[in-house]
Amino acid sequence: MPEIEEGIFFLTGKDFTNAGAASSSLKAVLERIGIPKDIIRRTAIAAFEAEMNTIIYAVAGMLKYRITDSEIVVTIQDMGPGIPDIDLALTEGYSTAPDYIRAMGFGSGMGLPNIKKNSDRLTVNSIVGEGTTVEFMIKLKDEAQ
Amino acid sequence: MTLQDIITSLSLEVVTPELDLKREVTGGYVSDLLSDVIGNSYEGNVWITLQIHLNIVAVAALKGLSGIILVNNRRPDAETLKKASAENIPVMTSTLPTFELVGRLYALGLRCR
Numbered sequence: 394m395p396e397i398e399e400g401i402f403f404l405t406g407k408d409f410t411n412a413g414a415a416s417s418s419l420k421a422v423l424e425r426i427g428i429p430k431d432i433i434r435r436t437a438i439a440a441f442e443a444e445m446n447t448i449i450y451a452v453a454g455m456l457k458y459r460i461t462d463s464e465i466v467v468t469i470q471d472m473g474p475g476i477p478d479i480d481l482a483l484t485e486g487y488s489t490a491p492d493y494i495r496a497m498g499f500g501s502g503m504g505l506p507n508i509k510k511n512s513d514r515l516t517v518n519s520i521v522g523e524g525t526t527v528e529f530m531i532k533l534k535d536e537a538q
Numbered sequence: 539m540t541l542q543d544i545i546t547s548l549s550l551e552v553v554t555p556e557l558d559l560k561r562e563v564t565g566g567y568v569s570d571l572l573s574d575v576i577g578n579s580y581e582g583n584v585w586i587t588l589q590i591h592l593n594i595v596a597v598a599a600l601k602g603l604s605g606i607i608l609v610n611n612r613r614p615d616a617e618t619l620k621k622a623s624a625e626n627i628p629v630m631t632s633t634l635p636t637f638e639l640v641g642r643l644y645a646l647g648l649r650c651r
Contacts, residue, residue: 410617413596420600434602438576441600445572498589503573510577 398426398460404444404471406452409497415456416440419467426460428533435511436465436531442504443469443527449494450474451524461533464513468528475521483509483517539563539647541605541628544584548642550607550630553614557628563604566648568640572597579603580651586640592618599625609636 400422402415420437428436440456447454451473459466476482483505490500505527509515512529519525542559545552552559564582569575570589579585581602587594590612598606605628608614614622614629622629632639 409591409593412593413600417596417599434581437600441576441596442573497591497593498570498572498587499593501571501573503571503577507573507577 396462398422398458400458402456404447404451404454404456404469406448406450406454406471406473408448412445412448413441416444419456419458422458423460423465428460428465432465432531432533436467439508439511439529439531440467440469442507443467443529445499446504446525446527447471447473449490449499454524463532463534465531465533466528467530468526470524470526472524475523476517476519476525477521479517479519541584544643544646544648545630547646548632548634548639550632552628552630553619554622554627554629556623557626559605559628561604561628563648565651566640566643567603567650568636576601583650584643584648586636586643588612588636590614590618592621594618595621595625595627595629598627603627605630607632607639609634609639 419440423433451471454471457468481487485506486502488500488502494500513532514530516528540560563584567579567583568586570587575597579601582604584605585603586607588609608631611633
C-alpha cells in the first residue's frame, strides 16, 4: 500500500442521478489498494450518507479522502444552508428534509447517526447560510488488536 | 437458497433478465427508508421495498445486497433499470403487498441476518 493516497470528488446538489457516485468511486479506490473488507464497508456507508446529505441539502460540495498507513480521513464540505443545532442534527430521527425527499426514502434522520456509528471519529462544523463540513476518520490499525 | 429459487417459488417477475440470478441469498430486509437499509441490512440480503427510484440501486450496491424485490407490482423507472444492470443488482417485482410477500419469504426460510 502506498504511504498516502488522496483524492477529491465534486458533488452537485439535487443531482439524484449521480448520487452515490463519489462514495462508490471511493469504495473502488479502497478495494484497489487492499483495505480490509469491513473497513471498506464502514467507510462506504459513512461516505454515502455524507454524500447524500450534500445532494439533498446543498447547492454543491466536495468529498475529499486521505488514506495513510494508520487511518482513512474523509472530509465532505458543502455550500448549503448550514446546521443551526449540530447536537440536534446528530440525534437519531431528527430531520429537516422536505416531504418530496422523505417520499424517496431519504430524510429519516439516520444519516449523521449512521456516519457516527461507522466511524472512529466524527466532527461536524457548520455556519448557517454558508455550509457544513463533515469529517470522519476510520482507523486502519487498532491499538487494541 | 439462491435468488433464482426465490423467484421460482414466489413467481416474481425479473425486470433485469440479463443478470446472473444464481447468487446466494443470506437473508432479507424490509424498509422504504434508505438509511435504515444502509444501517441495518446485511451483505447478501434481498431487499423488499416500494421505492423505485435509481438510488435504491446505489444502496444495494453499497451494501452488497443480492437483489431488490419491488412490491405491489411497482415498476422501476428506466434509469433505475439502467443503473441496476450497470451495478449488477437484479431487480424483481411481485404483485403481492409487502406483508404477504415477506410472510412467504419467511416461510421459505429467510431470516433477517
